[in-house]
Amino acid sequence: MTELVKRKFDIVVIGGGITGAGIALDAATRGLSVALIEKSDFASGTSGRSTKLIHGGLRYLKNHEFNLVKSVGRERSIVFQNAPHLVVPEKMLLPLFEGGSYSKFKTNIGLWLYDRLASVNKKERRIMLNSKETLAKEPLLKENGILGAGFYSEYRTDDARLTLEVMKTASSQGALCLNYIRCSGVNISSEDYSQVLCTDFFGSKDFVITGKKIVNATGPWVDEIRGIEVPNGLEKQVYHSKGVHLVVPWEKLNVENAVYFDVGDGRMIFVIPRFSTTYIGTTDTPYEGNLENPSVSMNDVDYLLKAVNNMFPAVNLSAGDIVSSWSGLRPLIYEAGKKPSEMSRKDEIFVSDSGLISIAGGKLTGYRLMAKNVVDLICKQLEISQDCRTESIRLIGGEFKSTGLVSAYITNLKTRMKSYQLNVKDAEMLVRSFGKQTDIILNKTRDFEEHKLVQALAWFCLRNEQVSTLADFYIRRTGFLYFQPEKISESLEVIVPTFSAYLKWDRQRIDKERLEMICILESINKFSNETI
Structure with missing residues (x-):
């Protein structure tokens, strides 16, 4: 300072x-x-509260923002090139139904235009599927009225x-x-x-x-x-629009692919598998409340669950299935007379x-x-x-020349983690978060007796990433709060002494940090009664 x-x-x-x-x-x-x-x-x-996609802007075609699609598509390629460990190719299924907002003909033309405006690699360009092929790709989709789907490329990230x-x-x-x-x-x-x-x-x-x-x-x-x-x-x-996301166990919504579907009110919703979970989003509603912590309301939850249950009838999700959630604000440029989704x-x-x-x-x-x-x-x-x-300029941790090398690194890491007696299921999470910095973290796990990986992550983040609170670590450095909240419950009492020793916390600060983290953990699947 x-x-x-x-x-x-x-x-x-x-x-x-x-x-x-x-x-x-x-x-x-x-x-x-x-x-x-x-x-x-x-x-x-x-x-830190987006849909966690580096996407080419397909939805902008609906508003005829062709230059924006072209610009965003080019930028997507650059971000992917500079951080191939953080930006993961994700095939997206766009199902089409009788009476839906998108006809098969218009979708085919739109995706063709999208591929070219966004400079999509030939191997990743869209494929149009018939109804049988679509249901083979995603058996959970409702069958009634299905015409087929577009199958195109997006990119997933940890924002x-x-x-x-x-x-x-x-x-x-x-x-x-x-x-x-x-x-x-x-x-x-x-x-x-x-x-x-x-x-x-x-x-x-x-x-x-x-x-x-x-x-x-x-x-x-x-x-x-x-x-x-x-x-x-x-x-x-600036106009504030709230976007809510819900996370459920993958077993509860075990989609084979990411799905992007039309709700019927002008909005679109993503369903995206991520590690052992599936997340759902997003809403797009006006917001005038607290900017620091926009809440997730039961109206938000009901809206998203209703949309998902309609698209995947056999799933029958309820609020009790939600393991975590987040809500973020879009700072949109204000345009008089337009809905948030139209801005x-x-x-x-x-x-x-x-x-x-x-x-x-x-x-x-x-x-x-x-x-x-x-x-x-x-x-x-x-x-x-x-x-x-x-x-x-490649980002730190992203010193890979191709996605193939990222995959090879993950495969090799699993072998090394097994020899270190660590859960190999965490290999992809590590590489998709830290890239080649994972080597430092893995080597440090040998210094700990219990919760080795979380302890090593805390050691690394405290020294390299300006972590000042438990929330910094569990939410933004690791993403555990959203996608692996059980890791917080399991490791909290071991991690607190590590933080207090390094950051020189007194007893009052230790108690405050512990209580705040417990409250945050308890709040991620509890929802307010506010109206949209």
């Missing part, structure tokens, strides 16, 4: 989600000095891990990125250095960071930061009269291009001639 105060930076980024991380990486690789602050944990907002690896790569290039630093004010100067007024979340110390350009990349909080500078008469630019997912840059640069909107897939546009603008303002380099 001393370095934050002492140095004068070219850019100060407010916001530690994927957009802020992307800006920090882009700017640092162009030789600019960068500081980034995040008021909570990295990826604790929208960037929080992607954000963290972009952030770590930015740090390796010289960016100074710190979490749990809250922005309490901005003083923008058009001629000299500007100031960001900050408060240390844990130490409660106030200090100032100085930079030539200040970037507001706070997602749902963009208007809040803009409002600090212009407290009166601010025109709202564009495009991004937009706003520059205030004083010079504060804000960026909002956009998608996880397009983070690199969004960052490029912001840094291009800053370089122009600072009269710096440096081109973007992030198209070819």
